[in-house]
Amino acid sequence: MREVFPEMALWHRGPPLYVGEVKFERKIPTRILLLRLLKYITPYKREVTLTLIAIIASSISNMISPYILGREIIAKYILRADLAGLQIVILVFLGFLVLGWIANMVRTYLVGKIGENMLFQMRSELFNHLQTLSFSFFDRWNIGDIVSRVTNDTDSIGEAFTEGVIHVLSDIMSLTLVIGMMLAVNVQLTLASMVTIPLLIVSTLIFQSKFRTVFRVTREKISQVTSKLEESLSGIREIKSFNKERDFIEDFQKVNLETMQANIRAAKIQGAFFPTVQVIQAIGSGIVMIYGGILAFNGALGSIEDAVGTLVTFLLYVQTFFRPIQELTNFYAIIQSALAAAERIFELLDIQPEVKDSENAIEMPPIKGEITFENVTFGYDPNHPVVNNISFKINPKETIALVGPTGAGKSTIVKLLCRFYDPQQGSIKIDGYDIRMFTQKSLRKQMGIILQETLLFSGTIKDNIRYGKPDATDEEVINAAKAVGAHEFIMNLPNGYETKVGEKGLGLSFGQKQLIAFARAILKDPAILIMDEATSSIDPYTDLLIRKAMRTLLKDRTAIIIAHRLSTVRDADRILVINNGRIVEEGSHEELIKRKGLYYRLYQMQFKDVESLSKPVIGNEEISSISRK
Numbered sequence: 001m002r003e004v005f006p007e008m009a010l011w012h013r014g015p016p017l018y019v020g021e022v023k024f025e026r027k028i029p030t031r032i033l034l035l036r037l038l039k040y041i042t043p044y045k046r047e048v049t050l051t052l053i054a055i056i057a058s059s060i061s062n063m064i065s066p067y068i069l070g071r072e073i074i075a076k077y078i079l080r081a082d083l084a085g086l087q088i089v090i091l092v093f094l095g096f097l098v099l100g101w102i103a104n105m106v107r108t109y110l111v112g113k114i115g116e117n118m119l120f121q122m123r124s125e126l127f128n129h130l131q132t133l134s135f136s137f138f139d140r141w142n143i144g145d146i147v148s149r150v151t152n153d154t155d156s157i158g159e160a161f162t163e164g165v166i167h168v169l170s171d172i173m174s175l176t177l178v179i180g181m182m183l184a185v186n187v188q189l190t191l192a193s194m195v196t197i198p199l200l201i202v203s204t205l206i207f208q209s210k211f212r213t214v215f216r217v218t219r220e221k222i223s224q225v226t227s228k229l230e231e232s233l234s235g236i237r238e239i240k241s242f243n244k245e246r247d248f249i250e251d252f253q254k255v256n257l258e259t260m261q262a263n264i265r266a267a268k269i270q271g272a273f274f275p276t277v278q279v280i281q282a283i284g285s286g287i288v289m290i291y292g293g294i295l296a297f298n299g300a301l302g303s304i305e306d307a308v309g310t311l312v313t314f315l316l317y318v319q320t321f322f323r324p325i326q327e328l329t330n331f332y333a334i335i336q337s338a339l340a341a342a343e344r345i346f347e348l349l350d351i352q353p354e355v356k357d358s359e360n361a362i363e364m365p366p367i368k369g370e371i372t373f374e375n376v377t378f379g380y381d382p383n384h385p386v387v388n389n390i391s392f393k394i395n396p397k398e399t400i401a402l403v404g405p406t407g408a409g410k411s412t413i414v415k416l417l418c419r420f421y422d423p424q425q426g427s428i429k430i431d432g433y434d435i436r437m438f439t440q441k442s443l444r445k446q447m448g449i450i451l452q453e454t455l456l457f458s459g460t461i462k463d464n465i466r467y468g469k470p471d472a473t474d475e476e477v478i479n480a481a482k483a484v485g486a487h488e489f490i491m492n493l494p495n496g497y498e499t500k501v502g503e504k505g506l507g508l509s510f511g512q513k514q515l516i517a518f519a520r521a522i523l524k525d526p527a528i529l530i531m532d533e534a535t536s537s538i539d540p541y542t543d544l545l546i547r548k549a550m551r552t553l554l555k556d557r558t559a560i561i562i563a564h565r566l567s568t569v570r571d572a573d574r575i576l577v578i579n580n581g582r583i584v585e586e587g588s589h590e591e592l593i594k595r596k597g598l599y600y601r602l603y604q605m606q607f608k609d610v611e612s613l614s615k616p617v618i619g620n621e622e623i624s625s626i627s628r629k
């Protein structure tokens with residue numbers, strides 16, 4: 001994802017930059033970010049030490065070369081025609097080159113190793129953390145943004161580590177050594193070549209303040225590109241159904257273009273910066289030559305050979321002296337970008353799950369399955385409750401249907417029971433115990449949850465059924481499938497239970513997915529079954545299969561079903577009619593029809609049509625024979 005614009009990578013080193021009006025303002029101080037990042041490399045103390053040694057060795061080798069070249073090879077041997085001595089000193093020169101070569105090799109390998117381990121650790125931590133977060137987090141956060149943090153932002157940190165930090169260390173090292181060597185050779189010339197440093201600092205500061213404002217925004221731009229991509233891919237069916245391809249292409253084009261423009265503007269600034277440094281460097285070299293020349297004429301640099309050697313050495317040092325400064329500024333950009341990325345990563349890692357196990361939470365013992373809601377009030381936004389002071393009780397093994405208009409709060413009630421959210425007021429009890437007493441894991445272990453849309457994971461049909469009970473034997477899996485009537489269609493799949501889902505176009509129909517979800521639930525054999533009934537219309541045959549399967553499924557357990565089908569409400573022991581987050585009616589189908597209230601109106605609108613539709617196809621007797629207990 002980083003190289004969004006490969007053509008730019010050719011001439012634009014460093015991270016994409018964005019120069020906008022947005023103020024660069026970090027929420028977490030740099031010091032804290034660095035300390036937290038440091039934690040990821042502390043396990044690699046040995047490698048870090050070796051890397052530092054390699055950096056020192058390579059810097060020494062780099063710094064010694066100009067000295068040997070100018071003061072030794074040229075001044076002592078070439079200008080004085082000492083060939084025997086020349087051979088020896090060239091061997092020494094080569095020796096240092098080999099040392100530098102080995103040191104660089106070792107350094108690159110170790111840095112890669114540490115960097116990759118750090119990224120591995122960071123991605124795992126992010127992924128694991130995401131698994132612990134509550135529903136409320138996923139309500140608020142954009143999936144594309146999360147994905148971008150786990151991929152792009154970790155990449156950016158990796159790059160900063162392997163390219164940034166190591167170069168910075170090398171450069172600081174080189175700078176110190178260069179200054180040391182220069183001082184050792186000639187103090188006056190050293191001071192003269194430093195005349196340009198204030199100039200360099202001023203121009204660097206000017207350019208940095210321009211760079212600085214932007215990196216947060218760059219990361220957000222990249223994140224927007226990812227988000228758009230994610231949204232368009234996960235919604236591709238809707239997009240095509242509504243002919244919205246053009247809109248999406250335009251939207252994507254827009255963020256894509258914005259990212260590009262920002263990068264180009266930033267590249268312009270970088271483009272202006274480097275030549276500026278080069279001009280300053282040229283001025284530095286000029287000063288060394290003029291001042292060095294004057295010193296040489298005055299005989300202050302010794303014999304003519306020594307003077308030439310010293311001048312060559314110095315000119316080479318002035319070159320090596322500016323390079324680290326120039327690179328430091330370049331890597332400043334990478335590091336700023338990485339810090340912005342680090343902040344985004346830590347922001348995610350710092351989010352606490354809203355629903356947490358209490359400190360003394362216990363494992364939920366096997367339950368009978370009595371459910372009580374006592375004055376429960378809850379709102380996704382606490383100021384706007386969508387469940388209002390609800391109280392009801394469900395006896396063990398009872399089947400309850402929740403019915404109500406859309407947005408009434410049915411799904412919310414069920415999510416509260418699963419403890420996907422905690423209510424703001426009131427309590428939810430199972431067998432008389434507040435569910436907050438138990439660990440979430442043990443609570444959900446005794447619940448079978450069938451959602452409206454069944455999601456099958458990549459893997460075989462068997463794996464998917466086994467999802468709720470990983471240690472189930474093959475036989476148990478097959479029995480579960482048989483119990484809900486899924487066995488037959490599974491056996492007709494290319495590889496039966498071993499058929500891979502979601503690969504090479506094996507898509508399952510809606511009804512088939514539902515049956516798999518039923519098999520999953522019955523295999524788990526939960527004391528409480530929760531089901532958000534599918535609203536999609538299915539063919540009468542599958543409908544019949546599902547109804548039969550439901551019968552098996554509901555037997556011997558407490559069940560709450562958000563009902564959309566007449567057969568379900570008819571079969572339920574009791575119906576709770578929900579409206580605006582309150583229970584407005586309660587009773588059996590017949591009782592509620594007689595009341596001629598909300599249920600009666602819903603029945604007229606929603607269920608009656610379904611009833612008349614399905615009758616002619618499967619026949620009256622069959623329906624009544626199934627729907628009678």
Ligand SMILES: Nc1ncnc2c1ncn2[C@@H]1O[C@H](COP(=O)(O)OP(=O)(O)OP(=O)(O)O)[C@@H](O)[C@H]1O
Pocket residue numbers: 139380381386404405406407408409410411412413
């Ligand atoms: N994740 C959420 N974040 C914020 N508000 C939500 C969220 N989920 C639901 N709501 C709001 O809460 C209210 C109740 O929603 P809920 O999903 O419980 O309704 P429902 O009865 O299940 O409706 P439907 O029959 O359409 O599924 C609605 O006003 C809805 O807009």
Ligand SMILES: [Mg+2]
Pocket residue numbers: 410411412532
């Ligand atoms: Mg719902």
